[in-house]
Amino acid sequence: MKRIIPVIIVIVCFACMVIPVSSQSAEESILESVKNISVTVPPTGSAILGAGESMTQYQGWLEEIADALITFSNNLLSLLGLEELNWSVSSTPATTASAVQPITATPAPAIRESPGLTTISTITGGSGRQSMNVTVPVGYWELWYTADPLVTGGQDSTSSTGTNSALFPSLSIKITDAATSAELKTIEPPGGLDKNLWQRSGDPRPWSEKFYKGYREFTFDITARHVNSYVLEIRVPEEK
DSSP: OTTHHHHHHHHHHHHHSOOOOSSHHHHHHHHHHHHTOOOOOOOSTTOOTTSSOOHHHHHHHHHHHHHHHHHHHHHHHHHTTOOOOOOOOOOOOOOOGGGOOOOOOOOOOOOOOOTTEEEEEEEEEOSEEEEEEEEEOSSOEEEEEEEEESSOTTOEEEOTTSOEEEOOOEEEEEEEETTTOOEEEEEOOTTOSOHHHHHHHOOOOSEEEEEOOOSEEEEEEEEEESEEEEEEEEEEEOOO
16 A cells, blocks of 8 residues: 555656657657556456455555556656656565465374274265265164364364454264165264363263164265364174
């Protein structure tokens, strides 16, 4: 912003001043040169205040506009034989989307063993959505699962774009019959994913659910938000 104000003043002065020339042909030559001056203005679509960008990005866009105006002013000064402008204002570099690093999934806490049960399938992942089919060969089975939240639920946290926002980790597991698409159950961690709460009341992980419907293929549709990782284990009774 500091750079734009003096540039505007210079341009207004050029618009108001009368350029003394010795002849009509010299005046036409200068005007023709002015018309041929080109300047590249950065697009506004990538940094419109209120469109989800941070103030740092918006400031970077204004700096680019100022640079374009200075270039235009210097071209005019050069045509008139005057000294060019040399303004330098330090600013914070703009944060671009390309600088945002993707979140790398890390292992969730190991799920403890459950006597009398054996794991027939394990599903792991991080923030995002995935689906996997698992065939359960018995009538009774259990789902054991755990997750490692990326941030504490309900707390204000600095996001990767540089803005402050409340992030709420979540994990949803929808289980359906793969053949009929009939929903068996949708599971979410009781009480949500809140590490602060766990520090006060105890860590509830892992969680488990019992099912009495099997002998078929099930689709596990998993949606996770703001978590480092999660682990699901489908366990069935050990053969005796």
